[in-house]
Amino acid sequence: MTTASSPPTPPTGRGDNSDRKWTARPPLSRTAVARLVQLAGIFDLLGVLLPVGHRRFTVLLEFLPAAGILSARAATAAAGALLVYLGAGLRRGKHRAWQMAVVLAAAGIVLHLLKGFDVAAALVSAALLTLLIVRRDGFHAIPDPRSRWRALTALAGFAGTGFGLGFLEIAIRADRLRGTPGVRLWAEHAALGLVGVTGPIQFVHPRAATAVSFTTGTFGLLAVVAAAVLLLRPGARRVTRTEADDQQLRALLARYGGNDSLGYFALRTDKALIWAPSRKAAVAYRVVHGVSLAAGDPIGVESAWPQAIAGWLADSAAHGWTPAVLGCGATGGAAYKRSGLDILELGDEAIVDTGTFTLQGRPMRAVRQAVNRMQRAGYTCAVARQQDLEPDELAAVANAAERFRDGGVERGFSMALSRLGHPGDGDCLLVMARDGEGQLRGVLQFVPWGTDGLSLDLMRGDRTAENGLTELMVVTAIQSGADLGIRRVSLNFAVLRSVFARAEQLGAGPVLRLWHRLLRLGSRLWQIESLYRANAKYLPMWQPRYLCFPTARDLPRIALAALTAEAFLPAGHGAQPATTSVARTGSPDGPAAVSPVHARPALGGHR
Structure with missing residues (x-):
């Protein structure tokens, strides 16, 4: 089995990913799902632009305040934009993108009903949710664990800011509240406002209530959107090459380094290594913006290149990265082409x-x-x-x-x-x-x-x-x-x-x-x-x-x-x-x- 020099995941993907193989094009079903998700996102955005019928709006006002309806419309718009953004991750098979799309599709059912009692749009979201669940096996790419903490930090930061501003706005208007609600109810009202729900406090002037709802609701949406974007951003593998890796690489360069003038640059410490099972060949690469970027020809004996390339491509497939090679020679280009990549001349x-x-x-x-x-x-x-x-x-x-x-x-x-x-x-x-x-x-x-x-x-x-x-x-x-x-x-x-x-x-x-x-x-x-x-x-x-x-x-x-x-x-x-x-x-x-x-x-x- 091919092994990588940098954790956390072996390059050919052990366990649940051992049967995942790289292909030049994603499966048609996965591509189709990604496009349908993006179309649903565009549909959500267009639906927000259309005015709510007076009759339906009157019915909704019996159950929800106007601020709640406006919050639902804003949340629908944010969900639609995120669905469009998720399309690229779904096409690469990112499991985290699939999870987010499922959450947004389920939320869309409720949001469409709250924003204007739009039953047709809710059915579209329900159909999208069903499709995602049925096709769940196509989305298996390993997420970057570090992005979770970035996402949680953004979520907590924006939510905390919105909560603090909402609480402060209530405190400033303390003399304009109905009754004498305590500080606990102030906090509850600000927290519920982050998710677009009207809290227990009643204001003397409706404009004050709208202002607090707008502040907390806006920061609540920002928290969700920022966290989702950071959660789905392509990650990079942290390079942890061992001394044995460097010694083996230098041994290969001493024997086969004359094949490629770029071979010695594989010793850069920011390049990870994917080894052939025999460790007679390796591909040096670095992950940048979701692209597994190799440079030059593989290092080592040419007969072992296909195994090293296959391990590198399998590693890219397991993580949802796009494989690419920068500046390989004619021999290396032919080897990569046989493995399924296309070739374009860069220069001389x-x-x-x-x-x-x-x-x-x-x-x-x-x-x-x-x-x-x-x-x-x-x-x-x-x-x-x-x-x-x-x-x-x-x-x-x-x-x-x-x-x-x-x-x-x-x-x-x-x-x-x-x-x-x-x-x-x-x-x-x-x-x-x-x-x-x-x-x-x-x-x-x-x-x-x-x-x-x-x-x-x-x-x-x-x-x-x-x-x-x-x-x-x-x-x-x-x-x-x-x-x-x-x-x-x-x-x-x-x-x-x-x-x-x-x-x-x-x-x-x-x-x-x-x-x-x-x-x-x-x-x-x-x-x-x-x-x-x-x-x-x-x-x-x-x-x-x-x-x-x-x-x-x-x-x-x-x-x-x-x-x-x-x-x-x-x-x-x-x-x-x-x-x-x-x-x-x-x-x-x-x-x-x-x-x-x-x-x-x-x-x-x-x-």
């Missing part, structure tokens, strides 16, 4: 062959001039493995990298390690640039890519340095490859590179040119085109990277999760931030120069 990774790289020739003129300019200015670069540096030297590099960091936003997930100086990263290669006075002005960190490759991780530089610092450090790393036994260096990722490259060719069609214009427009925000050109000037080989996803309708949710994981959007509940050992990744060109998909620094010019 720039890889330089150190054996054939040269600064000679007209195509390398810009890079050659930048390097020569820096050398004439007295800049030099030193290359060393992290394990070969003295503790004081490493601390100085880490401090400089932190000092050079531009802004407070840390970007990176799929192509960033988010630490510098960790004891376990001794094989990481550091490039340190110094000016003519010996001051440290720039730092690059490369992580191992098997035994003969490097993968760019961190790039920091002093913005007051001469123009060309980045080119000097990158070229130094590439030219040092022969002495270090390095034959390939992965530099960066260019989003939708083929669009820019093909748009420059003769015969580019109108659709391609339009797509090119749109990307250039987007480059004003993310510098997509400049990132591509900054990579292209090193004349690299381009290897495509892919996005794997279940269905096209999941792409907006996956895009939100990816942008959050890469820190282009603020991380909220369900998106755990990356941890940092000594320093963090960043770009010397600032946040705008970072790829909007992968967070390696842009390789453009630097001042």
Whole structure:
């Protein structure tokens, strides 16, 4: 049985979830139920907008005060909005969404009768309740236990505030009450007002009673809605990787790490692991906004990939998460496709062959001039493995990298390690640039890519340095490859590179040119085109990277999760931030120069 490194639930789902298997599309019956629930919610909202017939309103007034009828209408509207919101959770099979829908459908029967004696609408709610009960076996996804406490906190907070305000309003109007009700009745009246029920206190002026009912009823609705939303928000698995997990992962990287330049980034501490039964392969992932987001190819022997992928997909199905893979290669993409995911090309990774790289020739003129300019200015670069540096030297590099960091936003997930100086990263290669006075002005960190490759991780530089610092450090790393036994260096990722490259060719069609214009427009925000050109000037080989996803309708949710994981959007509940050992990744060109998909620094010019 496949096991996960992070509790509380084993990835393939033991016990009640052991027979649950992931499918690219949810069962038709589950999708149909979700849509019917949303339609019922819209029906409730429309029903509130319609006026109550005078005759029925008169009959209701014999049994309920006007404030109670208004509260029932408001509660119906809130229930309708929640039913629409529940549709997404029901489609993913969330058991908690089903429970909430059952409660709302049952409450709808009563509310429709109270708000206007609407028998037809009450029958619709009864039919919906019956449907949910009959189809209850389709909603089994495991809830996030932490969301319960968030929901209870919101419920208690809003309810307590509403109770306090209602009690205070009664106290202020103590001289306008009929009779002499005590403080106990004041509290009872305020508490009943939270659920839309008229309390025992009678006011001299009806407006006072309406004001108290409005205050308490409003906060009662807010308490229920806020608690429901928090209860149903997608949760995240808290990562608790063990030392044995890390040791096994490093052993797999030592043997198979050369297969994927992103493999070493699986050692990020904010990534959980799903293992194949043989523990010869694993999928590294992180849950963000209800998306189980993996990055790169699975780690380990290729023959064990299907079992690791199956365990990861089963874990996603058990929790109601949407599985997605960010930046896998062709081999990994084929494995994920065989497991049922769809594939979309994201862009290309720039890889330089150190054996054939040269600064000679007209195509390398810009890079050659930048390097020569820096050398004439007295800049030099030193290359060393992290394990070969003295503790004081490493601390100085880490401090400089932190000092050079531009802004407070840390970007990176799929192509960033988010630490510098960790004891376990001794094989990481550091490039340190110094000016003519010996001051440290720039730092690059490369992580191992098997035994003969490097993968760019961190790039920091002093913005007051001469123009060309980045080119000097990158070229130094590439030219040092022969002495270090390095034959390939992965530099960066260019989003939708083929669009820019093909748009420059003769015969580019109108659709391609339009797509090119749109990307250039987007480059004003993310510098997509400049990132591509900054990579292209090193004349690299381009290897495509892919996005794997279940269905096209999941792409907006996956895009939100990816942008959050890469820190282009603020991380909220369900998106755990990356941890940092000594320093963090960043770009010397600032946040705008970072790829909007992968967070390696842009390789453009630097001042």
